Amino acid sequence: MEKFVVRGPNKRSCTNDALIRSPRKKVKLEEDERLKEEEDEEDEDEALAEFSNPVPWQKIEAEGLDCDYAQLFSKEEADKLFKQLEEEVVYSTGEEAKVQVFGKVYNIPRKQATYGDAGLTYTYSGVRRSACPWTPTLKSIRDAVTKTTAQTFNFVLVNRYKDGQDHMGEHRDDEKELDPLCPIASVSLGAARDFIFRHRDARGKQSRRQIEPVRLELAHGSLLLMNPPTNTFWYHSLPVRKKVLLPRINLTFRRIILDRKK
Ligand SMILES: O=C(O)CCC(=O)C(=O)O
Numbered sequence: 001m002e003k004f005v006v007r008g009p010n011k012r013s014c015t016n017d018a019l020i021r022s023p024r025k026k027v028k029l030e031e032d033e034r035l036k037e038e039e040d041e042e043d044e045d046e047a048l049a050e051f052s053n054p055v056p057w058q059k060i061e062a063e064g065l066d067c068d069y070a071q072l073f074s075k076e077e078a079d080k081l082f083k084q085l086e087e088e089v090v091y092s093t094g095e096e097a098k099v100q101v102f103g104k105v106y107n108i109p110r111k112q113a114t115y116g117d118a119g120l121t122y123t124y125s126g127v128r129r130s131a132c133p134w135t136p137t138l139k140s141i142r143d144a145v146t147k148t149t150a151q152t153f154n155f156v157l158v159n160r161y162k163d164g165q166d167h168m169g170e171h172r173d174d175e176k177e178l179d180p181l182c183p184i185a186s187v188s189l190g191a192a193r194d195f196i197f198r199h200r201d202a203r204g205k206q207s208r209r210q211i212e213p214v215r216l217e218l219a220h221g222s223l224l225l226m227n228p229p230t231n232t233f234w235y236h237s238l239p240v241r242k243k244v245l246l247p248r249i250n251l252t253f254r255r256i257i258l259d260r261k262k
Contacts, residue, residue, distance in 0.1 A: 062214050064199070070222065071219065072148060082220075084137040088135040089160070089249075099126060110166040110168065113132065114129040114130065118133065122177060151255070153182070153185065158249065158251055159249070159250045160250075163244055163246065163247060164191070164245065167238050173252070173254070178256060179255040183225040183228065186225075188218040188219065188222050188250050189248065190247050194215060194239060194241060196214070197213060197214040198236075198237070200233055203235065
């Protein structure tokens with residue numbers, strides 16, 4: 001997929017330069033230039049190999065919705081990552097494990113943790129959260145996502161669902177501190193769960209329009225990219241699924257703007 005390909009900067013030098021030099025120097029310069037061009041081509045091939053699509057991507061599109069979905073990790077890799085995260089991630093407790101919705105405080109129906117670059121905070125559902133330092137596994141998953149997407153991330157929200165009773169209500173990831181140009185990269189490990197997008201104009205009984213929801217199943221080891229402007233127009237949720245008996249961990253990698261005026 002072309003959008004995941006990163007090409008190195010165009011390093012070709014200006015050919016006019018050679019015209020004002022002596023013929024011997026000119027030949028030497030041309031030789032240097034040819035070697036450099038060959039090197040540049042090699043760099044470009046490496047960049048292509050590194051960032052070109054290693055997995056079959058599936059495009060998911062609707063009005064104002066632009067997502068890419070792929071299997072990022074094999075079953076063996078995903079099993080190992082899940083196990084490592086179970087050992088490394090420390091989830092919030094007490095006040096930090098609550099959210100505020102329309103002024104009311106609720107326990108969140110899952111476990112949550114936030115990791116990222118030093119000093120970062122992220123406020124959502126009325127609660128401000130600080131980033132814990134990256135664990136080795138979160139860092140390596142972040143790097144795998146960056147390698148595949150050519151996007152950088154400085155924060156991750158970890159959600160752990162003990163089984164299908166744990167869930168996440170409809171919301172948009174549209175907080176002001178998120179870089180609006182950066183996709184949100186969602187990595188799923190563990191039990192497969194349904195994930196539903198609903199257009200903002202098609203919610204509730206009073207909805208203005210009839211737009212079909214978009215439903216996906218997020219598989220073990222998968223990566224879902226929610227590209228802009230998806231989070232402007234579409235809410236998403238992870239509904240209760242009583243038949244799901246196994247745990248799931250979801251990581252949403254985000255880019256927080258560093259110098260946003262408060
Ligand atoms: O667990 C999931 O897949 C949903 C996560 C999510 O919606 C979020 O982190 O905003």
